[in-house]
Amino acid sequence: MSRRFSVFAVLVVVCACAELAAGRGMSPAMVWDVLGGGGDATERHILFQLRLPRLLVALGAGACLGVAGLVLQSALRNPLAGPEVTGVTPGAVLGAVTATGLGLAGWESPFAVVVAACVGGFTGAGLLWLLAGRGPGDPAQTAVHGVLVSAVLGGLTAMVLLVAPGELGSVVQWLVGTTEGRVWQHWHLLWPWALAWGAAAWLMAGPLALLRCGDDIASAAGLSAARARTLALVCAVALTAGAVAAVGALGFVGLLVPHLALAVFGADLRVTLPGAALVGAAVVCGADAAAQLVSQLLAVALDSGRLTLPVGALTACVGAGLLLVVVRRTPSRTF
Amino acid sequence: MSARTATESAVGAAAWGGRFPRSGGTCQLVVLIGLLVAASACALSLGTPYVPLYRLPGALLDADTTLAGVVVTELRVPRLVLALVAGACLGAAGLVLQEALRNPLAVPEMLGVSSGAALGVAAPLVLAVSIPAAVQPLLAIGGAALGGALTLLAAGLGRSPSAVLLTGAAVAAALQAALLVLMVMADQLDLQLIYRYLLGSLSARTWDDVTGLWPWLLVAVPALVLCAPVLSVLRLGDEDAEALGVRAQRARFAALAIAIVLIAPVTAVCGPVAWVGFLAPHLARRLNPGGDAVGWLPWSAAWGSVVVAVADLPARLALAPVETPAGAWTALLGVPAGVALLRSGNRRPTARRRSAGSEARTSAGAESRGSGPDVVPTEVGETR
Numbered sequence: 144m145s146r147r148f149s150v151f152a153v154l155v156v157v158c159a160c161a162e163l164a165a166g167r168g169m170s171p172a173m174v175w176d177v178l179g180g181g182g183d184a185t186e187r188h189i190l191f192q193l194r195l196p197r198l199l200v201a202l203g204a205g206a207c208l209g210v211a212g213l214v215l216q217s218a219l220r221n222p223l224a225g226p227e228v229t230g231v232t233p234g235a236v237l238g239a240v241t242a243t244g245l246g247l248a249g250w251e252s253p254f255a256v257v258v259a260a261c262v263g264g265f266t267g268a269g270l271l272w273l274l275a276g277r278g279p280g281d282p283a284q285t286a287v288h289g290v291l292v293s294a295v296l297g298g299l300t301a302m303v304l305l306v307a308p309g310e311l312g313s314v315v316q317w318l319v320g321t322t323e324g325r326v327w328q329h330w331h332l333l334w335p336w337a338l339a340w341g342a343a344a345w346l347m348a349g350p351l352a353l354l355r356c357g358d359d360i361a362s363a364a365g366l367s368a369a370r371a372r373t374l375a376l377v378c379a380v381a382l383t384a385g386a387v388a389a390v391g392a393l394g395f396v397g398l399l400v401p402h403l404a405l406a407v408f409g410a411d412l413r414v415t416l417p418g419a420a421l422v423g424a425a426v427v428c429g430a431d432a433a434a435q436l437v438s439q440l441l442a443v444a445l446d447s448g449r450l451t452l453p454v455g456a457l458t459a460c461v462g463a464g465l466l467l468v469v470v471r472r473t474p475s476r477t478f
Numbered sequence: 479m480s481a482r483t484a485t486e487s488a489v490g491a492a493a494w495g496g497r498f499p500r501s502g503g504t505c506q507l508v509v510l511i512g513l514l515v516a517a518s519a520c521a522l523s524l525g526t527p528y529v530p531l532y533r534l535p536g537a538l539l540d541a542d543t544t545l546a547g548v549v550v551t552e553l554r555v556p557r558l559v560l561a562l563v564a565g566a567c568l569g570a571a572g573l574v575l576q577e578a579l580r581n582p583l584a585v586p587e588m589l590g591v592s593s594g595a596a597l598g599v600a601a602p603l604v605l606a607v608s609i610p611a612a613v614q615p616l617l618a619i620g621g622a623a624l625g626g627a628l629t630l631l632a633a634g635l636g637r638s639p640s641a642v643l644l645t646g647a648a649v650a651a652a653l654q655a656a657l658l659v660l661m662v663m664a665d666q667l668d669l670q671l672i673y674r675y676l677l678g679s680l681s682a683r684t685w686d687d688v689t690g691l692w693p694w695l696l697v698a699v700p701a702l703v704l705c706a707p708v709l710s711v712l713r714l715g716d717e718d719a720e721a722l723g724v725r726a727q728r729a730r731f732a733a734l735a736i737a738i739v740l741i742a743p744v745t746a747v748c749g750p751v752a753w754v755g756f757l758a759p760h761l762a763r764r765l766n767p768g769g770d771a772v773g774w775l776p777w778s779a780a781w782g783s784v785v786v787a788v789a790d791l792p793a794r795l796a797l798a799p800v801e802t803p804a805g806a807w808t809a810l811l812g813v814p815a816g817v818a819l820l821r822s823g824n825r826r827p828t829a830r831r832r833s834a835g836s837e838a839r840t841s842a843g844a845e846s847r848g849s850g851p852d853v854v855p856t857e858v859g860e861t862r
Contacts, residue, residue, distance in 0.1 A: 223644065274817060283640030287583060290647045291813050294587065294753065298809035301677050305802060315669065319658040394651060453662055459655035463648040467632050 144414060147407055151421045155202070158428040162198045163190070165435040192326065200325040201431045201454070202424040203333045204386040205396060209423020210344050210416055211382035212397030213404060217351045217412065218375035223286040225398025226383040230267030230292035232397070235380075235387040236318065237300045238263020244307035253332050253388075260384035267296055268380060320393035320455020322431050329389050336385040341420065344378045348412040351375055355410070393427065393455045395462020400426055430457050506765040510780055517787040521558045522550060524795060556685045561790045561804075562783040563691055564680075564744045565754055569782020570702060570775060571740035572755025573762065577709040577771045578733035582820055583643055585756040586622075586741050590649035592752065594625025595745035597657050600672055604660040611686075615694060619742035625653055626734055678751035678805020680790050687747045694743040701736045702775065709733060710771035751786060751805045753812035758782035760819040785812065 164171040169189055176182055177190045208226065215224045215231075226232045242259030275288045304314060316323060350371040353361040358368045383397065400423045408418035431454040438452040523529045529537055529546045537547040538555075568586075575584045586592045598621025602609050609617070633645035661672055674681075708729045711719050716726040744751070762777035763769075769777075785808060793804040 281640065283644055287588075287640055287643045287647075288817075290588065290643070291583075291817060294809055295813045298677075298752070298806045298813075301673075302802060302806045302810070305674070305677070305806075306797060306800060315658065315661050315673070319655060319662070394655060450663060452659060456655040456659045456662075460652050463652035463655075466648040467645055 144408070148418070148421070151407070151418070151425060155421060155425045155428065158425050158432060159198055159202070161432040162201065162428050162435075163194055165432045165439075166194065167439065196327045196330045197322050197325045197431075198428065199330045200333060200389055201322045201428045203330065203337050204322075204390040204393065205400075205423035205425070205427025206341070206420035207333075207337050207382045207386035207423070208393060208397040208427070209400035209404065209419040209421075210341055211379040211386070212399075212423075213401035213412070213416060213419040214344050214347070214351065214375050214379040214382070215397070216401050217355045218372045218379070219285070220355060220357065221282040221285055222402070223282050223398070224289075225395065225401075226264075226379065227293070227392070227395060227398055228286045228289040230271040230289050230296060231264045231380055231383045232267075232387060232392045233293040233296035233300070234267020234270070235260040235264040235384045236392050237296050237303070238266070238384075239388060240300050240303050240314065244303050253328065257332065257336060257385060257388040260388045261381055264380040264384045264387075267292060268376060270295070316453055317391035319453045320391040320458065321451075321453035322390055322427075323451060323453065325390070333385060333389045337382065340378055340381045340385065344375075344382065345413070345416050347371070347375055347378065348416055352410070352412045355412075390427075391455060394459030395466060396423060396427060396458055399462050399465050427454070427458070430454050430461070433457060506777065509765075510777075510784060513784050513788065514780075517784065517791065518558055520791055521561070521787060521794075522554050524791070525549075525554070526798075552684065556688050557680055557683055557790070558787065560683050560688050560691075560748060561680055561786045563688065563695070564748055564751060565758070565783035565786030566779040567691075567695070567698070567740045567744045567782070568751060568754040568786070569758030569762075570779040571737040572782070573759040573771070573774055573778040574702070574705070574709065574733050574737045574740075575755065576759050578712060578730045578737075579642065580713065580715075581642065582760070583756070585753065586737070587650065587750070587752055587756070588643050589646040590625030590629045590653055591622045591738060591741055592625075592745065592750040593650045593653035593657065594628075595619070595622035595742045596676055596750050597621045597625075597653050597660075598742075599746050599749075600657060600660060600676065603672060603675075604664045604668065611690065615690070615743040615746040618746035619738060622738045622742040622745070623735075625649060626738055630734070674803055675749045677803035678749040678808070679801070679803040680748050680751075680786075680793065681801045681803075683748060690747060691743055694739060698736060698739045701732075701739070705729070705733055705736055706772045706775050713771060749803070749805060751789075752809040753816065754782050754785050754808050757785055757808070757812040757816040757819075760816050760823075761785075764819050764823060 164174050169177075169186060173182065173186060174190060177186050182190070211231075212225045215226060215229060216222060219229070238259040238261070239256050241263070242255060247255060247259065271285070271289050271292045274292060275285050300318075350361075350366055353364055353366050354368065354371060354375070361368045361371070386393065401419055403426075404415050404419035404422045407422070408415040434452045434454040434457045437457070438450055441452065442450040519531060519534075522534055523531050527546055527549060529550060533546065534550065537544060537550045540547050542548065572585055575586065575589065576582055578584075595618040598617040598619070599614060602614075602617065629642070629646040629649045632649065633642040657676070661669055664672060708724055711722055711724050712726060712729060712733075714722070719726045719729075741755075758781040759774065759778045761781040762774045766773065766777055786804065789807040789811065790804045793802050793807050796802060
C-alpha cells in the first residue's frame with residue numbers, strides 16, 4: 144500500500160514539475176535556473192508569484208474534488224454520484240455568481256464567495272433530494288435527475304449573468320473551470336478550508352465505510368445512518384464549494400477520480416480518502432500542464448497570439464469519455 | 479343507437495387515437511386556444527409602445543404610416559410567428575424522440591442534439607469565418623447529427639433508457655466544453671452575442687428569419703406525417719413491432735433524422751430554446767391520455783407553440799429594458815413542470831412495477847378497448 148502511495152506521490156511531483164515548467168515566457172532550463180536562485184526580477188516574479196500559486200491552487204482544488212466525490216459516492220451508495228451530477232457544483236456556481244452579482248461578495252470579500260458557493264451547493268443537493276426522493280433509487284435514475292436539476296440551476300445562472308453581466312469573459316472561463324491567473328490570495332483562502340474539511344472527511348472514514356455496506360448493516364453496527372449521511376453530505380458540499388470558489392466548475396473530476404482511487408487503493412476508506420486526494424491533485428495538475436502545452440501548440444498551429452485552453456475543458460472532454468466507460472460497465476455491477 | 483353500435487363506435491374512435499376528440503380533447507382544445515389567443519394578444523399589444531387591443535387591427539392595416547403599425551408588423555408579428563413555428567417544431571421533435579426511443583426523458587438536450595447544433599452555429603461566429611445565411615442551418619444539422627449519432631453509437635440502441643440518457647449527458651458535456659473553449663477565445667462583444675444566442679433568444683428576429691424556416695418545414699412535415707403511424711407501432715416494443723412488419727432499428731434512425739431536421743433549423747435561427755421538447759409532449763399526453771403517437775403529435779406541436787409563445791412574454795417584459803432569453807425561461811419553468819407531470823403520471827397504480835413490454839401491451843390494449851381517460855398510457859421507459 145505504501146508503495147502505491149509513493150508511486151502516486153511521485154506522480155504528483157512529476158505533474159507539479161511539468162506544471163511549473165509549462166507556460167509561455169520561460170524555458171524549462173530557465174525555471175531550473177531560477178529555482179536555484181538565479182534569474183532576474185521578472186523571472187522570479189513569474190515563477191514565485193504566478194506559477195507557484197497556480198500550481199498549489201490546482202493541487203488543492205483537485206484534492207478537494209477527489210475527496211468530495213468519494214465521500215458523495217460512498218454516502219449515497221451511487222457510483223455515478225459526483226458533485227457535478229448531484230447538483231452540488233451547479234448550485235455552488237449559482238451561489239457564487241449570484242452573490243457576486245448582488246454585490247454581496249467580490250474580490251474584497253473572497254470568503255463570502257466561498258460561503259455563497261456553500262449555500263448554493265446545499266440548495267442544489269436539496270433540489271435533487273426533493274426530486275429524486277429519499278428512497279435508495281436506481282443510481283442511474285438519480286444521475287438523470289441530477290442532470291435535470293443542473294439544467295434548472297444552469298438556467299438561473301444564465302439569467303443572473305445576463306442581468307448583471309459584469310466581466311462575462313472571466314466568468315465564462317470560471318464556468319468551465321480554469322487555473323488561469325490564480326495568485327497567493329486564492330491559495331491562502333483555499334488551504335485552511337480544504338484542510339479542515341478534508342480532516343473532517345478523513346475522521347468520517349469509518350462511518351462512510353459502513354454506509355457503503357448498506358443502511359441495514361450500518362444500523363446493525365450501531366451507526367445512525369441518516370445522521371452519518373447528512374454529516375458526510377455537509378462535508379462533501381463544503382469541499383466542493385471550496386474548490387468551485389477557487390477554480391470554478393471543473394468538469395468530471397469529482398465523478399471519476401474516486402473510481403480511479405478505489406481501483407488503486409482498495410475499499411478501505413481510511414487509506415483511500417487520502418489516496419483520492421492524491422489522485423485528484425495529480426489529475427488536475429497534470430491536466431493543467433497538458434492544457435497549457437496544448438494551447439501553446441494550438442497557438443503555434445493556428446498562428447494566433449492569444450489562445451488559452453481552460454483546464455476545465457480538457458477535464459470535461461476526457462471525463463466525458465471515461466464516463467461513457469463507467470456507464471457501460473455500471474448496470475451489470477452492483478455497487 | 480344500440481349499446482353495441484355505441485361500443486363499436488367507441489372502439490373505432492379509440493383505435494383512431496386522438497383524431498376524434500372526446501370530452502378530454504375538447505376541453506384541451508379550449509384551454510389551448512385560449513392560451514394561444516391570450517399569449518398572442520399580449521405579445522402583440524404589450525411593450526413599448528403599448529398598442530391597445532382595439533387599435534391592433536388598425537395598426538395592422540396601415541402598417542407603413544404609423545409608428546405602432548411599423549412596430550407591430552415588422553417586429554412583433556414576426557417574433558410571434560417565429561415563436562409559434564419554433565415551438566411547434568420543438569414540440570413535435572420532442573414527441574418523436576420520446577416515442578422512438580421509448581423513453582420519457584429522451585429530449586434533445588439530453589441526447590447532445592441541441593449542444594451539437596449550437597456548436598455548429600457558434601463555431602463559424604467565433605472563428606470569424608463568414609458564411610452565407612443559407613448554409614447556417616446545414617451546419618446546425620451537421621452538428622446536431624454529430625451529437626445525436628455520437629450518443630446513440632456510444633450508448634448502443636438496445637440499452638436501458640437511463641444508460642442512453644447518461645451517455646447523452648456525457649456527450650452534451652463534452653460538446654459544451656468545446657463550445658466554452660470557443661467562447662473563451664471570443665472577444666467581449668462577440669461573447670455577449672454568443673451567450674445570448676446559446677440560451678435561446680427570440681429578440682430582434684425579422685421576417686427573413688421566419689422565411690428561412692419554411693424550406694425545412696416543407697421537408698420535415700410530410701416526413702413527420704409518414705413516420706407518425708410507425709411511431710405508434712414502435713411503442714409496442716421492438717419484438718411486436720418487428721412482428722407487425724416494422725424494421726425497428728431503421729424506423730428509429732429515420733425518426734431521429736426527422737427530429738434532427740426539425741430541431742436544427744430552429745436552433746440555427748433562435749438558438750437552443752431549451753426543454754420545450756420535454757414539456758410539450760408530456761402536456762399533450764397528460765391532457766389526452768387515451769391517444770397514441772398519431773394523436774399526440776399535433777397536440778404536442780400545439781403545446782410547444784404555446785409554451786414558447788408564453789415563455790417569450792416574460793423574456794421580453796419581465797426586466798423591461800433588458801431582454802432575458804426565452805430559453806432560460808423555458809428551462810426554468812419547463813423542467814419543474816415536466817418533471818411534475820412525469821411524476822404525477824407515474825404515481826398512478828397502473829403505471830407501477832410492470833415490465834416494459836407488458837406495460838406497452840396493456841396500455842395499447844386498454845386503448846383499443848376504449849376505456850376512459852383514467853387509464854394512463856404509461857411511458858414505456860422505466861422512469862421509476
